[in-house]
Amino acid sequence: MSDRIKEKVREVLVVIREVEKWREDHDPGTDEWYTLCNLADLAEQLVFALPVEMLPDEEVRTPDPREYGVIDEILAALGEAEAT
Numbered sequence: 001m002s003d004r005i006k007e008k009v010r011e012v013l014v015v016i017r018e019v020e021k022w023r024e025d026h027d028p029g030t031d032e033w034y035t036l037c038n039l040a041d042l043a044e045q046l047v048f049a050l051p052v053e054m055l056p057d058e059e060v061r062t063p064d065p066r067e068y069g070v071i072d073e074i075l076a077a078l079g080e081a082e083a084t
Contacts, residue, residue, distance in 0.1 A: 015043070016043055
């Protein structure tokens, strides 16, 4: 299962990077533009909030300190969901 997760993370990162390139070439005058860019940003934050064991080897890096807050929020939400 770990290899499958790593492959899905790779696929998400490819899309995120495509959106980053696209973002520079298109006019930000539409709601769709903002939605797509926001979605890519959120997906990237979620990907890098995953445990390092779930990341492809080429993506392992030292997390930004702000990402620890995201991890804490995810764990709290999971704990609340498990309690109900």
